[in-house]
Amino acid sequence: MLSDTFDRNRMPLRQKFREIHWFLILLLTAIAGFGFVMLYSAAGGSLEPWASRQMARFAVGVAVLVAIAVTDIRIWFKYAYAFYAVALVFLVLVEVAGRIGMGAQRWLSFWIFNFQPSELMKVSLLLALAHYFHGGSAEDVRRPLFLFIPVAMVAVPVGLVLRQPDLGTAVMLMLAAAALFFLAGVRIWKFVAVGLVAVAAVPITWQLLRGYQRQRVLSFLDPDKDPLGSGYHIIQAKIALGSGGVLGKGFLQGTQGHLSFLPEKQTDFIFTMLAEELGMLGGLALLALYGLVLLYGYAIAFSSRNHFGRLLAMGITCMFFLYVFINIAMVMGLIPVVGVPLPLVSYGGTAMMAVMIAFGLLLSVHVHRDVIMGRRGGPDSF
Amino acid sequence: MLRDAERQKLFTRRMALLAGGKLALFSLLAGRMYYLQVLESDRYKTLADENRINLRLLPPPRGRIVDRYGAPLAVNERNFRVLVTPEQAGDLEATLHAIGKIVPVSEETSRRILREARRRRSFVPLTVRENLEWEDVARIEVNAPDLPGVMIDVGQTRRYLYPAETAHVLGYVAAVSERELTGDPLLELPGFRVGKSGVEKIHDLALRGTGGSSQVEVNAFGRVIRELARKEGQPGGEVRLTIDLELQKSVAKRLGDESASAVVLDVHTGEVLTLVSTPAYDPNAFNRGLSGEEWRNLNRDSLAPLVNKAITGLYAPGSTFKIAVALAALERGVVTPGQRVHCPGFLELGDARFHCWRKRGHGWVDLHTGISRSCDVYFYELARRLGVDRISQMANRLGLGVTHDLDLPGERAGLMPTRKWKLEATGVPWQGGETLIAGVGQGYILSTPLQLAIMTARLVNGGLAVTPRLTRELRVGFSEEIERRESTEPFKSLGLNPLHVELVRAATDAVVNEPGGTAYAARIAKRGFEMGGKTGTTQVRRISKAEREQGLKKSHELPWIERDHALFVGYAPVAAPRYAAAVVVEHGGGGGAVAAPIVRDILLLTQERGRRGDGVLRTAGRAGLTPSALNDAPLPGRTAPSGTGG
Structure with a gap:
């Protein structure tokens, strides 16, 4: 399948290692470092039970990242649909045999670890969509029929995830997919049309929402109405954040988090504790690091010479952005509470692994930026 | 390639658009951070502190109440309680069972605790038993290893050391009622007690002290993490009463099971040495909390144990009132001391016949014998000459029919009728016969035992308007600051002619000390301790003509509720009066036979205690201001002057 005539399409492993964007990995480590520090504080100044395990996961994550980065992007292109199919099977399996945790059926138990197939789906969907749009010309994208398959590719997992129910992941999948559609060149009026339909569907969606989901939306709209109920999380998060001020209360000196007023301080609400x-200043520093990572994501997408790489890099960057934005906006009371962790910082194994896999793919795009792929993944023969 | 270039161009353009969007959204986050952490920061800092800082009130210990010598009457007792913390106990039911083997724990208590344990947070200790004996405490402590989560806690409860003797003076404390909430957060503390009656109520604020506070940091579940600051409160002040505990106890014992009351005053200072009302209730039971049944029984009791009869009991003063009538007549000049009135046993006014208590009459009676023998006809005549208004006016001057601001709630004024009053109150004009009845202290006239004691004191202290006093001093907290409750000015003179006062006083001397006096049998034989006084026997029902003709029944033949009230007002020593006493025994029978002996015993004891050489009973600090300084150490053997009026 691969042509031997193009040198730039073949790279010795040593060179690939040299090509890996080590500074980006350093940035990721810095961000994860914020996480370690806050998990250490959340445990009351102790590595146990969170910080040490998070560190171990990150170490494993870096290894996985590097392994993925040096793997030829054409492999990823080739097996994109396969990954998508596997992720879809897992999602169905969750539906059938998943473990219920925290009120939702999201987890699959393996011998020694549990993981959330929905996290796998996020990356797989990006791969699959990038693959699909890689094969379509600008004209193709304008044809509504051409869009039928990718829309279905998005709709099926979104539907499954919604059934779990996991509103946060569903929104992430849709928004990330929308970003890819947009980048692939789908006309803007189509987004407007879909948006209008979505607004029209709000009353119907409201009917379909679970009680706790409705509560979250309501308490977002007016958190003070039920301060000890579902509005509690938002109010306490704002109190913790606001009382920090410009310079903060000092490392390990926070009161709201340590006195358990903060909910989920080690996972979704870790940003408030920080x-x-x-x-x-601490919050802006972390935000700046995220910004830098995004910037490098853009640079990687821009410098890629194949459409698959461009789309994949941008998809991953957008996904990453959505994670950060939704989480921070949520804890600051800008949007309703949806269960989205802060990438690399929140305690959690699957999310960490998913992010590292995604960045592995991003770096793979970077390493293989000069690889030229044809419509079906081979060397471009136009 | 061309197509890909086109695609790439589009891609790059849209990438830029997305980048712009992301930048905008990140700016939004930064802006929100600025808003929350800079602009609104102070508000959230306050909220954060409110979140975690809890103000806990530390109730101050209630001040003690002591008698005039400092003997404690009301104290705070350590209250040992067994508490159990469900979180530490593990199996709560088993733990309760284990406690039950050491101190009895009722089924009801167990159920209550199990119920509360489900409702409350598991680290909140629950009270199993209160008021434990020291032995039980020791046994629980010894078994502590087998009683996880069980601890002994020391609280404070009010304890009245002499409940039967001092209940009506001290009153009691009980849980705060909704109406009593004043905004003082202390009152909202669970288990806090406030004075509900008596001295406990009047001096509640002084006794209460001020609460301290402890700032504690709590976590989201309310568990205390640490104490941040502590402000000690001011313990309640000590109240020193004028009451002499030993005298109070003796008087209460002397009154026994009767429905009666007694007051002993220092005639110069107005200090109330004794104020007893029997029967009493148990104020400790009120603190503990009465059951509905207990409360109903107390209220239904015909002997009215809840009522302080000495200040709220209204009685017709009967013949003791003749002191006031005699003084009014002398002051108004309607009679001279020597002028005689004939008593055939009755007086006729219009169609009506007004009887003297002595059916066969007293013959010719002057002021001296009128009082000493308590001739009703003599006083019918004086009253007829005076008219009711002038009688009531004098009675008011002597302290009857008015309140005296005693440090006790519920003091009643009684009633000294006037013609105007009757017309306004009943719409019927005053009748002449009613004036005669008033002359012997019956009819509309009502007074309290305290007022009768005051009248007596004013008669024998040289005609000074002495007022009663129950509080000697208030000591604020543990400080040296003492608020003395003594009037610095001498009491004002009533403006009575000293000769008239002495005439009446001498006649009351004769009541007890002259053969033929109505209380001669109750005289004090001990030289230098002699008392004077006036008897009173008041009917509680109307005696019909038929009954009178059949011959009056003896007191013990009547049902208790129909028997006469027995009254006596006395003072001692006659040579230099120092103490005045009034006793009313409800349905006791004759004043001379029942009440006078009680006053005799009381006044004898009072004098003995006052002369025991410790001198504390003397009114130090007032020397030179009143005649009391001269009279402070009456010489033994000094003879009492005999009556001079007749």
Whole structure:
């Protein structure tokens, strides 16, 4: 399948290692470092039970990342649909045999570890969509029929994830997919049309929402109405964050988090704890690091010479952005509470692994940026 | 390639668009951070502190109440409680069972605790038993290893050391009622007690002290993490009463099971040495909390144990009132001391016949014998000459029919009728016969035992308007600051002619000390301790003509509720009066036979205690201001002057 005539399409492993964007990995480590520090604080100044395990996971994650980065992008292209299919099977399996945790059926138990197939689906969907649009010309994308398959590719997992129910992941999948559709060149009026339909569907969706999901939306709209009920999380998060001030209360000196007023302080709400102890400066520093990572994501997408790589890099960057934005906006009371972790910082194994896999793919795009692929993945023969 | 270039161009353009969007959204996050952490920061800092800082009130210990010598009457007792913390106990039911083997724990208590344990947070200790004996405490402590989560806690409860003797003076404390909430957060503490009656109520604020506070940091579940700051409160002040505990106890014992009351005053200072009302209730039971049944029984009791009869009991003063009538007549000049009135046993006014208590009459009676023999006809005549208004006016001057701001709630004024009052109150004009009845202290006239004691004191202290006092001093907290409750000015004179006062006083001397006096049998034989006084026997029902003709029944033949009230007002020593006493025994019978002996015993004891050489009973600090300084150490053997009026 691969042509031997193009040198740039073949690279010795040593060179690939040299091509890996080590500074980006350093950035990721810095971000994860914020996480370790906050998990250490959340445990009351102890590595146990969170920080040490998070560190171990990150170490494994870096290894996985590097392994994925040096793997030829054409392999990823080739097996994109296969990964998608596997992820889909797992999602169905969750439906049938998943473990119920925290009120939702999201987990699959393997011998020694549990994981969330929905996290796998996020990456797989990006791969599959990038693959699909790689094969379509600008004209193809304008044809509505051409869009039928990718829309279905998005709709099926979104439907399955919604059934779990996991609103946060469903929204992430849809928004990330929308970003890819947009980048692939789908006309803007189509987004407008879909948006209008979505607005029209709000009353119907409202009917379909679970009680707790409705509560979350309602308490977002007016958190003070039920301060000890579902509005509690938002109010306490804002209190913790606001009381931190510019410089924060100092490392390990936070009160709201340590006194358990903060919910889920080591997972979804870890940013509030960070902002309470390290202040606005700490929060902005983390935000800047995320910004830098995004910037490098853009640079990688821009410099890729194949459409698959461009789309994949942008998809991953957008997904990453969505994680960060939704999580931070949520804890600051800008959007309703949806269960989205802060990537690399929140405690959690599957999410960490999913992010590392995604960045592995991003770096793979970077390493193989000069690989030229034809419509079906081979060397471009136009 | 061309197509791909086109695709790439589109891609790059849209990438830029997305980048712009992301930048905008990240700016939004930064802006929100600025808003929350800079602009609104102070508000959230306050909220954060409110979240975690809990103010806990530390109730101050209630001040003690002591008698005039400092003997404690009301104290705080350590209250040992067994508490159990469900979280530490593990199997709560088993733990309760284990406690039950050491101190009895009722089924009801067990159920209550199990119920509360489900409702409350598991680290909140629950009270199993209160008021434990020291032995039980020791046994629980010894078994502590087998009683996980069980601890002994020391609280404080009010304890009245002499409940039967001092209940009506001290009153009691009980849980705060909804109406009593004033905004003082102390009152909202669970288990806090406030004075509900008596001295406990009047001096509640002084006794209460001020609460301290402890700032504690709590976590989201309310568990205390640590104490941040502590402000000690001010313990309640000590109240020193004028009451002499030993005298109070003796008087209460002397009154026994009767429905009666007694008051002993220092005639110069107005200090109330004794104020007893029997029967009493148990104020400790009120603190503990009464059951509905207990409360109903107390209220239904015909002997009215809840009522302080000495200040709220209204009685017709009967013949003791003749002191006021005699003084009014002398002051108004309607009679001279020597002028005689004939008593054939009755007086006729219009169609009506007004009887003297002595059916065969007293013959010719002057002021001295009128009082000493308590001739009703003599006083019918004086009253007829005076008219009711002038009688009531004098009675008011002597302290009857008015309140005296005693440090006890519920003091009643009684009633000294006037013609105007009757017309306004009943719409019927005053009748002449009613004036005669008033002359012997019956009819509309009502007074309290305290007022009768005051009248007596004013008669024998040289005609000074002495007022009663129950509080000697208030000591604020543990400090040296003492608020003395003594009037610094001498009491004002009533403006009575000293000769008239002495005439009446001498006649009351004769009541007890002259053969033929109505209380001669109750005289104090001990030289230098002699008392004077006036008897009173008041009917509680109307005696019909038919009954009178059949011959009056003896007191013990009547049902208790129909028997006469027995009254006596007395003072001692006659040579230099120092103490005044009033006793009313409800349905006791004759004043001379029943009440006078009680006053005799009381006044004898009072004098003995006052002369025991410790001198504390003397009114130090007032020397030179009143005649009391001269009279402070009456010489033994000094003879009492005999009556001079007749």
